[in-house]
Each structure stands twice: as C-alpha cells, then as structure tokens.
Amino acid sequence: xxxxxxxxxxxxxxxxxxxxxxxxxxxxxxxxxxxxxxxxxxxxxxxxxxxxxxxxxxxxxxxxxxxxxxxxxxxxxxxxxxxxxxxxxxxxxxxxxxxxxxxxxxxxxxxxxxxxxxxxxxxxxxxxxxxxxxxxxxxxxxxxxxxxxxxxxxxxxxxxxxxxxxxxxxxxxxxxxxxxxxxxxxxxxxxxxxxxxxxxxxxxxxxxxxxxxxxxxxxxxxxxxxxxxxxxxxxxxxxxxxxxxxxxxxxxxxxxxxxxxxxxxxxxxxxxxxxxxxxxxxxxxxxxxxxxxxxxxxxxxxxxxxxxxxxxxxxxxxxxxxxxxxxxxxxxxxxxxxxxxxxxxxxxxxxxxx
Amino acid sequence: xxxxxxxxxxxxxxxxxxxxxxxxxxxxxxxxxxxxxxxxxxxxxxxxxxxxxxxxxxxxxxxxxxxxxxxxxxxxxxxxxxxxxxxxxxxxxxxxxxxxxxxxx
Numbered sequence: 001x002x003x004x005x006x007x008x009x010x011x012x013x014x015x016x017x018x019x020x021x022x023x024x025x026x027x028x029x030x031x032x033x034x035x036x037x038x039x040x041x042x043x044x045x046x047x048x049x050x051x052x053x054x055x056x057x058x059x060x061x062x063x064x065x066x067x068x069x070x071x072x073x074x075x076x077x078x079x080x081x082x083x084x085x086x087x088x089x090x091x092x093x094x095x096x097x098x099x100x101x102x103x104x105x106x107x108x109x110x111x112x113x114x115x116x117x118x119x120x121x122x123x124x125x126x127x128x129x130x131x132x133x134x135x136x137x138x139x140x141x142x143x144x145x146x147x148x149x150x151x152x153x154x155x156x157x158x159x160x161x162x163x164x165x166x167x168x169x170x171x172x173x174x175x176x177x178x179x180x181x182x183x184x185x186x187x188x189x190x191x192x193x194x195x196x197x198x199x200x201x202x203x204x205x206x207x208x209x210x211x212x213x214x215x216x217x218x219x220x221x222x223x224x225x226x227x228x229x230x231x232x233x234x235x236x237x238x239x240x241x242x243x244x245x246x247x248x249x250x251x252x253x254x255x256x257x258x259x260x261x262x263x264x265x266x267x268x269x270x271x272x273x274x275x276x277x278x279x280x281x282x283x284x285x286x287x288x289x290x291x292x293x294x295x296x297x298x299x300x301x302x303x304x305x306x307x308x309x310x311x312x313x314x315x316x317x318x319x320x321x322x323x324x325x326x327x328x329x330x331x332x333x334x335x336x337x338x339x340x341x342x343x344x345x346x347x348x349x350x351x352x353x354x
Numbered sequence: 355x356x357x358x359x360x361x362x363x364x365x366x367x368x369x370x371x372x373x374x375x376x377x378x379x380x381x382x383x384x385x386x387x388x389x390x391x392x393x394x395x396x397x398x399x400x401x402x403x404x405x406x407x408x409x410x411x412x413x414x415x416x417x418x419x420x421x422x423x424x425x426x427x428x429x430x431x432x433x434x435x436x437x438x439x440x441x442x443x444x445x446x447x448x449x450x451x452x453x454x455x456x457x458x459x
Binding site for chain 2: 013014016017019020023024073074193256258261265341342343344345346347349350351352353
C-alpha cells in the first residue's frame, strides 16, 4: 500500500498535484505584491497598497501548506488535507520550506491510508476521519516538523541560500542556464515543473533571482518560435504555423510556455534544442546580471516590478532571438506531408477494474 | 467501443484540452464514441453523465495529476495514462485498449 506511493510515476503525480494546487496561490500572491508595488505607498500603514502587499506576503507564507495539503489529498483524499495544511505551515515557520512541505504532505497521506486500513466495526469507523486522523495528524506533524525534519532541513535551506548568494557570475550563469533549459525543455511539462520547484524553494527563502530567470525562460520559447516563423524564415512554415505563431506571441506575453507546444509536437528534434538553448541563455544572463523579480509568474506584467526592467527585457529578447535564429537555421525547407502519428496497437498500458 | 475519459494536467490550461480534442478526434476516426470531461484550471467542463459512464466500455483517465470524482468509475475498466500519451499517440492508445479488451473478453 505504501510502496505504491513511492513508485516514481506515482510520486511524480502526487507532487504535481500538490504543485497544481499551489500554483494559482503563487500567481495570486504575486499579483497582490506586484500591484501593491506599482500603486506605491506600501509603507504607509492602513493604505490599500499596504494591505495588498501584506496579503500577497501572507499568500506566500501559506503556499507550502497548500502544497503539502495537495500532496496529501492526492495520496489519500480529503482527510489528508488538514494534517497536510498544518504540517506545511509549520514547515514554513521553521524554515524547512519546500522539502519539508513535500515530506509532511507524503506523511499526512500515509497516515490517512494507515488509519483507513484498520479493521473496525462500522459504528466506530465513522470516528476515524473526524477524531482519530485529526488527533494523530496534529501530533504526528508537530513532532515530525519540530523534532525530526525541521532542524536539518532548515539548516539545508539556509546553506543552499548562502551558497547561491556566494556564487560568482560564471557559476550563477551555469545555474541559470541549467534552470532555464529545464524550464524550456518540455514547455510546461514535468521537467519544467521540477525547475519551478527549485525556483520556488529559493523564492520561499527570499531569493528572487531564479524567479526572474524562470520568468524569462518561460516566456522566451513561444516568442522565439514566433520570431522564427514570422520574421526570420517565414518561407519555412505553413499557414497553420503562422496562425499558431500569432497565438504564441500572446501566450508568451502571459507566460504560457505551452504556446510553443504545437511546434514542439510537430518537430521535437529541432524545436526542443532551440528552445533549451534560448531559455538557458536568457535565464543564465538574468542570474549573472543579478536581476530579481518578486514574482514567480505573470508574463509582461512582471516587467515593471523587476529590479532592472531594461536588463530583464533584454534577457528575454536575447533568449527569444537565440531560439528563433537557431530554429530558422536548422529548420528544413517545408514539406507538405506533415508528420502523422504512426498508429500501432501495443502501447504499454494496463487496464484495471476495481 | 464506447469511451468516457477525463483529462487533467498540472496547470490546467493547455494539455488538458489538447488531450480531450485528440481523444475525441481519434475516436471519431476509428468509429468509436467518446465523451471526455476536462478538469482544468476552469474546473470541470463537459461533465460526464451517469448514463455516459454506465454505457462506456472503457474509462480513460489521461491525467498528470489526481482527478476529482474517480469513485464514479467504480467497477468499470479504467486505463490511466499521462496526458502526453493521449496527445501524441491517441489512435494507438485507443487501438491498444480495443485489442486488450477483446483479449480479455
């Protein structure tokens, strides 16, 4: 029962579920802080922007709690939400941050699975979700976070932040290139989300350089492809590509990396390397230039709140141009027979009945 | 073959809907009937009815995350795949299912 949780595919699904609950919260909190800063006067107590900034920061405080609750929910359903939320919040309080949140999410899910597996008479069974799980959950998460995982993870988080802050320009570029190329690699898929998780871990410790890098790395792929289709080598693309490219520009503005997907599906061998290169370089430039943005998402709306809007925009355009030029260079002349799915009937799937 | 499906991806704005379109058009090509529900960031859309589920030979869950309402499919044959499988190889997916169901029967 528990071994299933730790199978790579399942673990990934639980983690992505948690992430999918957390992402809207991050975006909302990001917008609150950004709008507050744009309005100005955040230090005047009682003003709208003061409250809005505080609300945004509170949103960031509870994001790990939502992540943990989401992971727990994915593993064991509704009952795991309460212990997950509490454990995740505690984890934030003691600075065990992201990793702590993942661990408490998994443990809250396991606790619920364990309690639900007890052989009990029906009359007592209804007490499990309302009495037993909350009772054990509260105690388990408190002990776990405060005594077991809290102290070492807090030290680890602190060390990672200190290491990043002490990095020189060259090694920051390398880190940025790695994070950026992961962001671009599958254009919104699981690898992208791993990089997102690392960036969020930095952000929850108050380090916002990787966030800035991630934003440009996520915006560059659709924009770069659009450059290639509409500007650099229009004759190498079909009419449908040109329509997709226009949509991709809008998607890029809104930081929806998925805008690049129609092109990637059609021609992954050329599109993916071009995108990885462009996103990696854009992200690397951001980190080595030291640009920060207090937002994990938001597209062009993040530009006004960047520590240096000019360099921020420059990195985006450089990254997009690199993707666009690379793609235009390696794209072959157009062939009308577009690639079709090779249909066969022996995919590796399992049909289950329960 | 009658199919019901649920699609869901991490962020819920792109893959979820692409997977639905691909499944439906692949089913049409193969002369099958498909009803596919999306659980994206906009919530549940094209929600499956009890009748759809009752009539279906197979439930395809093309999701990268946990879906809501999985208990509706209790007692049905269920296939779980990542959204990418439904997007990149929809016809192969349906044919594989068809073959496996035939073998099982």
